[in-house]
Amino acid sequence: MICIRNLTFSRGDRKIFDDISMDIQPHKITAIMGPSGTGKTTLLKLIAGQLQPDSGTILINQQNVHQLSQAKLYQLRKQMGMLFQSGALLTDMSVYDNIAFPIREHTQLPESMIRTLVLMKLNAVGLRGARELMPSELSGGMARRVAMARALALDPEMIMYDEPFTGQDPISLGVLVKLIQTLNQTLHLTSIVVSHDVQETATIADYIYLISEGKITGQGTPKELYNAYSEWVRQFMHGKADGPVPFHYPAPGLADDLLDSP
């Protein structure tokens, strides 16, 4: 389905990706994990054709995303849902209109049918009652769930979730994990989940890629990764503070820093 080959991408002088290749299998849930700031969101934007790689190719259904004309790219994106990390709801429309927006723009459906569709999507994320609210009246977790309903609005074949679980209470978190899994099974979607929640993600992912410092540092099924030989992978998967993955941004020792008063 999605085939990434020798991808390199830099921001300024910093290489965010250095010659990485990965495959995303159709009708499966692929998770992408890695420390904050490694470029997970950037990877999704590259896949969606919003950023141009320095070199390398990304093929979706055998089409090279970065060589499509705008019309073809937009055609492809209609089959692609994306949940933005920030939600990115349109702030001058109500929750209802936000979800109806892509349907109204891309189909000729009568308003009564749009209503049914919108209410079903909202019901799936538990926010049917919040449809009259404006985005500024939503909490962070609610906004993300509305954004998820919007990503599903056009019934895409492929969906990319950027941090779907952040800011959710344990109950909605459980519901969302279930929802992603159910959607994948019943509608045969291809899903990409970017997440820090190792536990939750590992329960639904079919395959996991771990990325760090521009490279793929581990890949495999959740089980394989939990038992991985690499210390780095084990530390990340088990969330241990000690190990090769530094928690701190590079800095002199704490004692030196504290004593070093000007």
Next chain:
Amino acid sequence: MKFFQSLGHSSLQFIAKLGRSSLFLWAILSGLGYTLSRPSLLIKQLYNIGALTFWLIAIAGLFVGMVLGLQGVYTLSTFGAESALGVMVAASLVRELGPVVSALLFAGRAGSALTAEIGLMKATEQLSAMEMMAIDPLKYIIAPRFFAGFISLPLLAALFSAIGVMGGYLAGVELLNVDAGSYWSQMQSAIDFHEDIINGIIKSIIFAWLVSWVALFEGYDATPTSAGISRATTRTVVNSAFAILLFDFLLTALMYGAN
């Protein structure tokens, strides 16, 4: 050495920006068909951009006209030529002050608001999200705003001139007792439709183009942070003002310089 380096750097940046903004303009213009096929988007922006600037323009036009009336009477009376007040007021308004002042006010009121709105939509990834929904924000968001500005400003400039003429009448005729008959009749006979009115309209159309383009481009090109948006808003007002005054000079030279 440093000086030449930074000079070269900023000229390169300027040329790059000019290139980006030309592409941007091209993309907007190719969205004309889309805007015409979605009149509801255009009407909403006509209201936002045009109607909300209405009162500012009306009040400014009234006061500018009244000041012209007062100043005109003081100057003309030294030559005993008060009867030419109508011509003086109308000509200055229609040729210069109407297009220029309303464009400057429009840049301050509507232009800065457009920049901030687009900049904020960029910063909150709303434009990105639209692209992901296969809806081109240049067509859906930017083009209707551009054409709304393009339509509104010439109308507002005409309004400014019309109300200004009334203001001149109030100050000159009602306040300072210039003869009402000569105010209107001299104006009618001396103001030329082509020479004055059409030229004024051409000016305001070009200013409308400039201000809408600058305002929308600065928003679209803004650094997506609060400081970046505030800088972009300032640039909109400053660059629009420069562009308006520069083009006013060029157009005036072209239109009236030859004779």
